[in-house]
Amino acid sequence: MSINKKIEALNQKRKEVMLGGGEKAIEKQKESGKLTARERIELLVDKGSFNEYDLFVQHSAREFGMADKVLNGDGVVIGTGTIDGRPICVFAQDFTVVGGSLGYMHAMKIVKIQDLALKMRVPCIGINDSGGARIQEGVDALAGYGEIFYRNTQSSGIIPQLSVILGPCAGGAVYSPALTDYVFVVDNISKMFITGPEVIKTVLGEEITQEDLGGARVHSEITGNAHFFANDEKECFSQIRKLLSFIPHNNKDKNTERKVEKPVANIDINNVVPVDPTKPYDVRNVIKAITDNSDFVEVMEKFAQNMVIGYGRIGGKTVGFVANQPLYLAGVLDVDSSDKAARFIRYCDAFDIPIVTLVDLPGYLPGVDQEHAGVIRHGAKVLYAYSEASVPKLTVILRKAYGGGYIAMSSRHLKADFVYAWPTAEIAVMGPQGAANIIFRKEIAEAADPNEMRKQKVEEYKERFANPYVAASKGYVDEIIVPDETREKIIQALKLSETKAKVKTDKKHGVPPF
Amino acid sequence: MNENRKLKMIVDEVEYETYSTPSFDKKQKWSQPDDKIILSIIPGTIVEILVKEGDKVKAGDAMLVIEAMKMNNKINFLKGGIIDKVLVKPGDIVSKNQELIILK
Numbered sequence: 001m002s003i004n005k006k007i008e009a010l011n012q013k014r015k016e017v018m019l020g021g022g023e024k025a026i027e028k029q030k031e032s033g034k035l036t037a038r039e040r041i042e043l044l045v046d047k048g049s050f051n052e053y054d055l056f057v058q059h060s061a062r063e064f065g066m067a068d069k070v071l072n073g074d075g076v077v078i079g080t081g082t083i084d085g086r087p088i089c090v091f092a093q094d095f096t097v098v099g100g101s102l103g104y105m106h107a108m109k110i111v112k113i114q115d116l117a118l119k120m121r122v123p124c125i126g127i128n129d130s131g132g133a134r135i136q137e138g139v140d141a142l143a144g145y146g147e148i149f150y151r152n153t154q155s156s157g158i159i160p161q162l163s164v165i166l167g168p169c170a171g172g173a174v175y176s177p178a179l180t181d182y183v184f185v186v187d188n189i190s191k192m193f194i195t196g197p198e199v200i201k202t203v204l205g206e207e208i209t210q211e212d213l214g215g216a217r218v219h220s221e222i223t224g225n226a227h228f229f230a231n232d233e234k235e236c237f238s239q240i241r242k243l244l245s246f247i248p249h250n251n252k253d254k255n256t257e258r259k260v261e262k263p264v265a266n267i268d269i270n271n272v273v274p275v276d277p278t279k280p281y282d283v284r285n286v287i288k289a290i291t292d293n294s295d296f297v298e299v300m301e302k303f304a305q306n307m308v309i310g311y312g313r314i315g316g317k318t319v320g321f322v323a324n325q326p327l328y329l330a331g332v333l334d335v336d337s338s339d340k341a342a343r344f345i346r347y348c349d350a351f352d353i354p355i356v357t358l359v360d361l362p363g364y365l366p367g368v369d370q371e372h373a374g375v376i377r378h379g380a381k382v383l384y385a386y387s388e389a390s391v392p393k394l395t396v397i398l399r400k401a402y403g404g405g406y407i408a409m410s411s412r413h414l415k416a417d418f419v420y421a422w423p424t425a426e427i428a429v430m431g432p433q434g435a436a437n438i439i440f441r442k443e444i445a446e447a448a449d450p451n452e453m454r455k456q457k458v459e460e461y462k463e464r465f466a467n468p469y470v471a472a473s474k475g476y477v478d479e480i481i482v483p484d485e486t487r488e489k490i491i492q493a494l495k496l497s498e499t500k501a502k503v504k505t506d507k508k509h510g511v512p513p514f
Numbered sequence: 515m516n517e518n519r520k521l522k523m524i525v526d527e528v529e530y531e532t533y534s535t536p537s538f539d540k541k542q543k544w545s546q547p548d549d550k551i552i553l554s555i556i557p558g559t560i561v562e563i564l565v566k567e568g569d570k571v572k573a574g575d576a577m578l579v580i581e582a583m584k585m586n587n588k589i590n591f592l593k594g595g596i597i598d599k600v601l602v603k604p605g606d607i608v609s610k611n612q613e614l615i616i617l618k
Binding site for chain 1: 515519523524526527528529530531532533534535536537538540541542544557558559560582583607608609
């Protein structure tokens with residue numbers, strides 16, 4: 001056979017296999033509003049940069065008449081490409097091939113790309129669209145999942161792992177995304193659950209739709225399993241590209257610095273925060289007033305909205321923001337917001353991203369449901385994560401910082417490197433009303449007019465303690481600054497922190513209150 | 515901001531003006547459990563009821579059998595008393611915390 005014939009044969013073979021489950025199945029995929037695996041990869045990576053590996057891999061099942069079946073690519077596409085010129089590894093399950101079901105060789109393809117990503121220290125992006133385990137392959141399918149989970153865990157903290165849920169992701173399959181760093185979901189397309197509506201109906205008699213059980217909104221707002229919500233697949237892939245332009249591509253990557261840009265949002269930072277600590281405002285306006293280009297990539301925007309986390313650049317350098325959000329639930333710490341912040345802090349620490357903490361909270365959320373949901377152990381995660389983090393930690397106390405909340409939010413006592421306070425800061429053991437009622441209980445009770453006396457004592461307490469000066473007099477705050485000085489102060493502190501000493505200990509690892 | 519989601523939140527006697535979140539909306543008010551009302555501890559299907567109204571029972575006596583996750587679970591009384599009402603029958607599918615039996 002001549003070389004030309006051989007080339008022709010190769011191209012023919014490629015064409016056949018790339019058809020996945022065939023034209024009919026592709027049509028069905030489109031009808032359900034979804035793109036195909038290869039179209040998705042094209043949207044993700046730079047044009048023409050994709051190299052597909054293991055195109056000709058076949059499944060290894062022999063039971064139940066599987067031996068004669070041909071499954072193109074065994075239902076998954078793997079390979080490498082670039083995003084903004086930087087290499088990444090990717091796999092995309094192909095739902096057109098037996099519902100993207102996971103058999104042993106399918107899993108081994110995923111494992112191959114996971115191993116490559118870890119070895120080459122590049123991000124690994126997994127696009128999930130699968131009906132679950134390929135039952136005909138029995139325990140081999142389970143083995144496949146296990147191998148994937150193991151690599152997710154080994155890669156954690158070394159390379160970013162992103163999961164994109166673009167179809168069903170049910171049963172054991174959900175645990176790979178759950179082990180990864182960022183989960184992306186798309187409205188009406190993503191469905192994630194351990195047991196689906198049919199099982200729930202037969203076993204429990206409860207009727208619920210897939211969407212209400214584990215749709216994109218549920219995971220973005222209620223469960224906290226998803227980190228980014230998009231209205232369509234296109235938006236989802238641009239979110240991924242944007243996130244990867246901010247974060248390091250491995251734990252030693254220093255290539256995140258960009259040209260310094262000034263904030264562009266039309267925000268008067270001196271007037272964002274109302275002086276009255278009981279009034280709400282959007283803390284994201286403070287973030288936008290200090291970041292380059294006023295750009296902020298918010299993570300978990302719709303979950304536990306009383307805490308804001310995400311990435312921005314200040315003076316060209318990427319930082320992770322952790323900020324109480326007085327707009328929701330007065331910015332309190334609760335079970336969900338503690339969990340959200342703690343994991344983000346650990347991520348920043350693992351990838352050497354300096355943490356900027358913006359503080360404005362009245363404390364922990366009171367209530368039976370919070371106590372019974374374990375606010376003690378969840379709240380402890382924040383203390384643990386901040387105490388353990390050795391990256392540069394910069395804290396700006398915007399307004400109220402009361403009680404346990406003050407300690408938890410990257411205080412000097414948890415070894416923040418720089419602590420700034422605005423003139424509106426109130427650093428105190430608790431809110432003035434509560435404190436005055438305890439300290440002056442006797443005077444109030446014995447007064448001719450207890451209400452008048454209470455008011456007077458609250459005012460007295462406010463005057464003396466509801467300010468940043470008491471904490472500053474003890475060195476717990478380094479500088480009291482005008483809000484519009486904040487950006488420049490952070491730029492200076494980040495510069496100084498570049499050479500921050502790394503303290504080595506001989507402990508294997510701590511035991512955080514997971 | 516949606517004014518319907520406005521919320522007054524009290525922490526340490528200070529009232530804050532703020533807004534609610536979806537999870538906060540879903541939280542349920544706590545109430546003291548009533549030990550005369552026996553709730554299902556698991557969801558499942560009632561297979562057999564081993565007591566009837568008017569029976570005198572003591573702690574440890576078998577109450578009923580619930581099938582859940584392909585297992586027949588015999589449920590016993592934690593506390594004795596006289597059966598006032600039996601609210602379920604064999605074949606019923608019950609959810610977690612559904613009322614099963616009321617004691618006098």
